Amino acid sequence: MNFDEIIERRNTNSMKWDHLKAVYQDADLWPMWVADMDFRAPESVLNALDDVTRHGIFGYHHPPHSLRIAIQDWTSRRFGWDVQPENMTFTPGVVPAIHHLINVYSNEGDGIIIQTPVYHPFFALLRSNQRALLENRLLQREDGKYDIDFDDLESQMKKGAKILILCSPHNPVGRVWSESELSKIAELCARYEVTVISDEIHADLVLQGNHTPFAKLEAAKDLQVATCMAPSKTFNLAALQLSYVIFNDKDMQKKFEQQMKQNFMGIGNPYSSAAAEAAYRHGEAWLEALLTYIQGNVDYVQERLQQEMPSIHAAKPEATYLMWLDFRELELTQDDLQNWLRNEGRIALNDGHTFGKAGSGFARMNVAAPREHVVEGMNRLKTAYDKMKNI
Numbered sequence: 218m219n220f221d222e223i224i225e226r227r228n229t230n231s232m233k234w235d236h237l238k239a240v241y242q243d244a245d246l247w248p249m250w251v252a253d254m255d256f257r258a259p260e261s262v263l264n265a266l267d268d269v270t271r272h273g274i275f276g277y278h279h280p281p282h283s284l285r286i287a288i289q290d291w292t293s294r295r296f297g298w299d300v301q302p303e304n305m306t307f308t309p310g311v312v313p314a315i316h317h318l319i320n321v322y323s324n325e326g327d328g329i330i331i332q333t334p335v336y337h338p339f340f341a342l343l344r345s346n347q348r349a350l351l352e353n354r355l356l357q358r359e360d361g362k363y364d365i366d367f368d369d370l371e372s373q374m375k376k377g378a379k380i381l382i383l384c385s386p387h388n389p390v391g392r393v394w395s396e397s398e399l400s401k402i403a404e405l406c407a408r409y410e411v412t413v414i415s416d417e418i419h420a421d422l423v424l425q426g427n428h429t430p431f432a433k434l435e436a437a438k439d440l441q442v443a444t445c446m447a448p449s450k451t452f453n454l455a456a457l458q459l460s461y462v463i464f465n466d467k468d469m470q471k472k473f474e475q476q477m478k479q480n481f482m483g484i485g486n487p488y489s490s491a492a493a494e495a496a497y498r499h500g501e502a503w504l505e506a507l508l509t510y511i512q513g514n515v516d517y518v519q520e521r522l523q524q525e526m527p528s529i530h531a532a533k534p535e536a537t538y539l540m541w542l543d544f545r546e547l548e549l550t551q552d553d554l555q556n557w558l559r560n561e562g563r564i565a566l567n568d569g570h571t572f573g574k575a576g577s578g579f580a581r582m583n584v585a586a587p588r589e590h591v592v593e594g595m596n597r598l599k600t601a602y603d604k605m606k607n608i
């Protein structure tokens with residue numbers, strides 16, 4: 218594994234590299250947006266995919282039991298969480314899974330809590346399902362990190378919330394919620410009978426601390442919890458579209474599977490199953506090396522900001538390869554900030570505003586790329602910064 222290797226992604230139909238014009242109206246920006254990585258997947262995954270290709274038959278597929286066992290081993294080894302193979306349901310992505318979970322656990326008009334600023338499709342999921350948005354804004358500390366506003370969370374629950382969509386670890390603020398924070402959430406959910414959809418897609422990408430699966434908590438054992446996980450972020454397999462939901466309630470799982478069937482949702486393909494199983498069985502050393510590399514990129518970005526661009530701030534993420542950059546000291550409107558990043562910085566970052574109003578003045582930077590790419594992005598940002606400050 219050589220994370221410094223530059224692998225050309227232009228002209229490969231990559232969302233991050235080849236879809237810039239459609240989103241930013243400019244194809245030449247330096248892409249640090251879409252949450253995937255510019256690294257090749259582990260060798261074991263590539264070999265498993267080669268085997269599928271060489272077999273050469275791509276008929277209807279059913280994910281094998283051995284994949285369930287590989288997931289069971291992984292969650293047990295990585296998180297000390299014992300899950301049963303039959304409690305997992307495969308889905309073609311976490312976002313589609315959440316869409317169907319919302320439909321199983323709630324009705325039109327019901328309130329759903331999300332903790333903002335947060336992964337932007339959560340808003341779209343509520344909108345397209347005509348659910349009422351109950352916004353629990355996270356509180357930013359002096360050091361730039363975020364905490365949960367528990368008083369507000371409780372008041373959102375009092376409004377009759379049916380579901381809390383937890384983002385754990387949290388995208389974009391990078392928090393790894395502690396066991397005590399999660400237990401406090403669980404106690405409130407128990408008191409107000411709120412079901413939890415726990416999006417744990419970033420669970421493997423922890424840089425500091427340990428990830429605690431919400432459903433593993435003692436305080437969550439009487440709650441309805443659907444845990445969404447995937448190898449997609451961890452091993453850079455997003456395009457293979459495999460994820461899974463772990464249920465702690467058999468009836469809910471049954472309803473969910475019925476809902477999937479009624480909506481003609483597919484059950485996967487031999488590439489995604491083979492890649493996921495190889496990654497979970499043989500990808501752990503690769504993952505550890507990846508995390509060290511990402512931490513190096515995070516440190517690099519933070520150091521350059523502190524030394525060369527002191528008006529831009531970023532707390533180190535405890536998890537994910539996404540950095541939440543705070544530009545508020547530049548005193549630009551959100552539109553001006555986006556225009557400045559594009560026109561002067563020539564970089565594509567995710568607009569903070571799409572993560573909710575609480576994201577105004579922020580932008581999200583993806584650092585899962587060879588160091589040279591991150592250096593290029595930071596050089597561009599520095600050029601724009603110096604020009605603005607007349608340095």
Ligand SMILES: Cc1ncc(COP(=O)(O)O)c(C=O)c1O
Nearest residue numbers: 252310311312313336388416418
């Ligand atoms: C919190 C979170 N959930 C879900 C997803 C996307 O999941 P999928 O591609 O499996 O739909 C992302 C991708 O960035 C994410 O950050």
